Amino acid sequence: MGTEARAMMLVEPKHFSMTSIPTSDIDGGGWLAVEATSISGADVQVWSGEARDVVYPLIPGHEVVGRIASAGPSIPYPVGTRVVVEPRIHCGECHRCLNNLATCNRRRPINSYGFIPSIEPPGLWGGLAETLYLDPSARVHEVTDDVPAEVATFVHPLAAGHTWAVELPLLQQGEDVMILGPGPRGLAALIAAKAAGARWVGMSGLGHDRDRLDLALRLGADIAIDVETTDLAGAIAEASGRRPDVVLDVTSNDPEAVFTALDLVRSGGRVVLASTKGNRAFHFLSDVIVAKQLTIRGAMGATTVGYQWAARQLETDPRIDDLVSHQFPLSEAPRALQAAAGLLGREELISVAVTF
Ligand SMILES: [Zn+2]
Incomplete structure (x- = not known):
């Protein structure tokens, strides 16, 4: 892993800028080398400016698959393990976390990858970047190496x-x-x-x-x-x-x-x-x-039980290969968002991923 990560930063709605963000100096947590990130309807809302309370600039993308590149004690797998990261981060202490809700508000607008503004250190909070910060409270799940990364995002x-x-x-x-x-x-x-x-x-x-x-x-x-x-x-x-x-x-x-x-x-x-x-x-x-x-x-977000089921299903269900129809490299992230929004046509559109 380098000491900087290329990132597609959304400076304001519909305006991306490729930038580099340093990846050194963290207390706890770890780093994920991103392999693929799928683009959901919520990402389209962030991109288009329709999502509520979002603070720009930020790095969108919350459906991430990658390999653990550095791991503190909070990460239950060794470096090199392929994992999905649950988008929602749970501090475990706020009233929402104590009530078992999906929407921890320790960070604004919600404590979730793809929504946390880039001014929040260390800045790498979205899947449209080579590296993702693994918060000490982030939940990760090992996924199979036997499918392409873009297919694994379907977890x-x-x-x-x-x-x-x-x-x-x-x-x-x-x-x-x-x-x-x-x-x-x-x-x-x-x-x-x-x-x-x-x-x-x-x-x-x-x-x-x-x-x-x-x-x-x-x-x-x-x-x-x-x-x-x-x-x-x-x-x-x-x-x-x-x-x-x-x-x-x-x-x-x-x-x-x-x-x-x-x-x-x-x-x-x-x-x-x-x-x-x-x-x-x-x-x-x-x-x-x-x-x-x-x-x-x-209903908001998926539970940890849901992630455990999905990681097992990915291993045994070859039909999931058909569910990611479009792939783009990071440099074409703007087109990936347009595709996910249906602006490039909906023929054969199932879902869209950015791959690294
Ligand atoms: Zn919380």
Whole structure:
């Protein structure tokens, strides 16, 4: 490892600058030599300026795979081990950490890789850099060497998919799950729900999601519906014969999806909301929650249990190879963000990674 790391710094929304940041002189923690970082919808929001409370400049990217380059006592693996780093850092002492929430606020706006401003020492808090700082509280998980690094980044959406589709709704074998939104996390939730023994899993998306919906069918979805051309409730009734036990909203910034989820789910069912709506207000009728006696969970981030499951799934599931469709080198990070935002076209777009 060198004494400096090349980094793509986001100086302000949509304005990257390649820079070098020193990697010496840390107390505790360690350094990760980054191999690949996938670009999520949250990264696109940081890049475009739509994310709340973000302070620039920062280095985006929180779905990182790399090899441990230097390790203090907090790192449970030797130098050279390939790991994924949980994006969320948990100080373990604030009221949010003590309540087991995903959003530690020891650092602003949230204590998470890809969101911490570069003025916070030692500056290397994002995956769009050759080196990532491993905070003493960071949680890392060993992942297999047998897949390309960009494929290994899919552990991150897989972990979230397991947390949201299996852990939070307490999914039982034989239950039906409807997933709204066929992005990487939606596809990951499909894999996790099927692996957990769901009887039936449906997926929905928009017209421009055609390739993602086709992939959902190849991954075992029982239906994959374009809601712009097909009535979703009718399609579910025809295909499964009953209302889903669990509905998961992982759409991209679509307030309507909340109503759809509450409408589709069976009485007594569970709704997991894992997608924010750009802070927009909308007219809301709560009676359906009472009348149908629903359980609603808000979901942020993946649990450590989710990461452990995802790291095992990566070793045994060759279908994950198909889930990273686009790769760019660090110097083309601006194009990677554009691709992830769908601005370079959505044909064959599944997910995007930057590789080193
Ligand atoms: Zn905390």
